[in-house]
Amino acid sequence: MKFILPPLNYTYNALEPFFDAKTMEIHYTKHHQTYIDNANAALSDLPEFSNFTAIELIKKLNDLPKNKRTILRNNIGGHINHSFFWKYLKKNTILQGPLKDAIESNFKDISYFKDCFEKTAISRFGSGWVWLIKQKNTLSIVSTANQDNPLMGLEISGTHGYPILGLDVWEHAYYLKYQNRRIDYIKAFWNVINWNEVSNQFERYV
CATH class of the missing domain: 1.10.287.990 (Fe,Mn superoxide dismutase (SOD) domain)
Known part of the structure; x- marks a missing residue:
């Protein structure tokens, strides 16, 4: 099969002012x-x-x-x-239901989850991704280099599990707006997460 660009369900400016x-x-x-x-x-x-x-x-x-x-x-x-x-991107959605319960169970509370996610994202040297993944009944935050994905398995990506949420921390994802301020881009991400889609992804692997 030939791979094609998936359609966006929103306009390029739909995530302003967080993502330009x-x-x-x-x-x-x-x-x-x-x-x-x-x-x-x-x-x-x-x-x-x-x-x-x-x-x-x-x-x-x-x-x-x-x-x-x-x-x-x-x-x-x-x-x-x-x-x-x-x-994973959409403004004005709410984290709730089984996914919220699972995050609180695995990370104590939502604030601590965000803190762990941010620390992992800021500490990724060079280019890569930060993921919330599901491994059996556990949620974990991991990072992969370049365009690796946890689905590639431990031998290749250094981790394994089902991606529930992911953030691109390559500079091309944020440099026009945030320059070298990766942390500002990471914090902006919380305002544009499509929690409904993330919840759907989570429930696929429950």
Whole structure:
């Protein structure tokens, strides 16, 4: 299959003033599109993998030809991570229900959860992602480098679990508005999380 850019359910300026329209447009139409283009090009001469979904492919990276693994790890990973990310964004939603209960159970309270998430995000050296993941009955906060995803497994990404929430901490996600102030971008994230979608993701893996 050919991977395509997933449609956004909102305009580029819908997350203002927290995420600016220009960054959203470039992030979506340039960065994400480039990951898709590179992944499709790398797969063009691998017909035996043509029926695999993106998630199936990143779970089978070691089955891919060695000369294709890195480019597909980076670019299919980038496609999956950004496809998750766009769905996680929406203003004016409320954390509630079973997900809120689970976060409070695993992190004592919401404030401590946010503090742990922020510390993990700010401490990611260079580029990568911060994730809230589900492992059996436990929620954990982890970080992955570059475009790695917990679904790739422990051997490849350094962690494993089901992504419930993810934040892109590559500079391209925030530099136009926040420059080197990554912490301000991280704190702005709390204002644009689509908790309804995050809850749906959580309940898929309950």
